[in-house]
Amino acid sequence: MKDTQTLETIKSSAMVTERISGSEAIIKCLIAEGVDVLYGYPGGAIMPVYDELFKYQDRIHHVLTRHEQGAAHAAQGYARISGRVGVAMATSGPGATNLITGIADAQIDSTPLVCITGQVPSHLLGSDAFQETDIVGISTPVTKWNHQVTDASEIPEVIAKAFYIAKSGRPGPVLIDITKNAQFGELDFKYEKCTGVRSYIPVPKTNPETLKAAADIINGAKKPMIVWGQGIILSEAEEELKAVIEKAGIPSAWTIMGASAIPTAHPLNVGMVGMHGNYAPNVLTNQCDVLIAIGMRFDDRVTGDLKTYAKQAKIIHFEIDPAEVDKNVKTDVAVLGDAKASLKALLPLLKKNTHDNWLQEFKKLYDIEFEKVIKHDISPSKEGLTMGEVLKEINRHSKGDAAIVSDVGQHQMIACRYSEFNKTKSNITSGGLGTMGFALPAAMGAKMAEPERDVVAIIGDGGFQMNIQELGTIFQTQIPVKIVVLNNEFLGMVRQWQQLFFDKRYASTEMTNPDFVTIAKGYHLEAQKVTKREELADAVKAMMASDKAYFLEVCVEKEDNVFPMIPSGASVSDIRLS
């Protein structure tokens, strides 16, 4: 509602075309697109835009991160929790290259971002000018679209196109590189939202025949299984998915990117697939007779060895991106289109059904996993603290309503395995790229996009130190995120692999860490450290009750491993419990 009002205002004022600078036009475009907050870092080639940001600070909030990588991840966190486009800004040269990791992360995890970089004046392009880098060339393989603007008059159309491309179809990051002369130059400003690009089909047409074929196969299935991915969240198809699952009585599992689309407690939610996913859905992938993949892309961390992946099953793939169909797994029926529309159309074609005996198979395997793994993770009998019990304690207070932002490594797998989710868009993690350092800035972005929600960052001691500087942003901007560092003084996941596959040769994985609490206190954050089990409950309680930014370090067992585990290159059904 707010967006359209702003747009109307801009539109009506555009009746009398204004002569304004390129940099002011950039800000007006962002406001017209409903951007309320953006993340960035100033520098020479983007200074005219920052000058305009200063003038418009009552209408658009710029957050100064402590590193451009932090800006990109913060924009990602903002986008992932809200579904809106995240915006990051940086100067040319190193400012722009520092955004790249976040852009690559957004590309592989289909996150809508618009990144704006300053560039040297166009007459200096290609001359190795100060802070010049070919960011359009560098970002090409990791952007959905990118473009260089060298004239002020291009700005409104290009920015409109950037937002449209970033958000439509399968979302992704867009980078707009704007030369300094284009920022200083003047134009007759008029803004129109982009509604289409002729060479670009964001959502392919759904063939009703394929829907019918899919429904026939599902209706005839004895042991069907759904694996959904982030596509459900991106197309906001949670209710449609739930209706399909419940009507057809299909046990349903999720990829790491699909987590939270259906509540954890739903009786047909059978857990996570993939390398450290749950035992039952991984093993039963190789026993089901129909595998229905929805908005997921058969990543290698999900499928393990492709030669032995669900060979017995008919495969139905609901997918928005035609390039994903048959890319990794050959499908019997591919239903192209938007998940929400496709599932809505599928529902009436499905017969009401239950698969109680088949669902029992999942329960049986869950019980095995509980005895062998889960019990020890969340209610350990040994002295050292486990990551799992910390998550259990957080669940107790969040009641499943918090957004969990995890970094990359063992703690990430534990967070995804044990977090309880009641609400969608609650699991924010770097899935495809596996970017350590993601969580701290992403949590800031998430909390700013949805200030009413509790946002808890779960981070390892390794990843925390990759973007630890963002504590400065949290302090300056007073963003009330809850930061939990699970400290095992190791790069835990790599250490686990070294233990299992490299004869315990712990090459460069042991960390001598600083006093994290002192560092957090240096940034004037409330901070606490837990080393014993009896301190944990009170510490988590205090953190969850705090309405300010809060830092909690929990010293956990140094050499715990995450199980279950599908060894790299093994079949999903060869998943190990120990």
Next chain:
Amino acid sequence: MNEEIKTFTISIYTENNIGLLNRISAIFQRRHVNIESLTTSQSEIEGVNRFVIVVNISESQAKKIIGQIEKQVETIKAYYHTDEETIFTESCMFKIKSDLLFEEPQIQNIIKDSDTRIVTVNKEFFVLEKSGRRHEIEELRKALSTFGIMQFVRSGRIAVTKQEMKITEMLLAFNNQ
């Protein structure tokens, strides 16, 4: 799954934008596929470019690459075809010392027999041009190389397909949306 490696001609219709060549070639590079030849030009439609790329890959690789090319925002449509499905040609130029044209009568026979065109002749050199299949051009190059070639250049493949490409219809459909 050892699929047969074949020569495929990949035809891509695109918007005419800076950077698109980079974006498309990166797709081949990511999959470690060598580009045998690449030509870009205006297509039959005003403002629409056409890439013709020749690669030696398996058909399943070709399909996946086409998918990833079509996914690019500024790609209108991409196709892959085997040699049998296209009419194709390459062209080449030779620069040779003018004396040879008169001293070596054999050269004149080669020019005549191979349907090669003389583009220009001056005191120092003459320039030949020929279009044809790769093996014809190679034969010509070998035949002329015995006399000494000052410069040789061969273009990438250009190709039209036997099958109809409905790009105009696709663009019209977009405009009428």
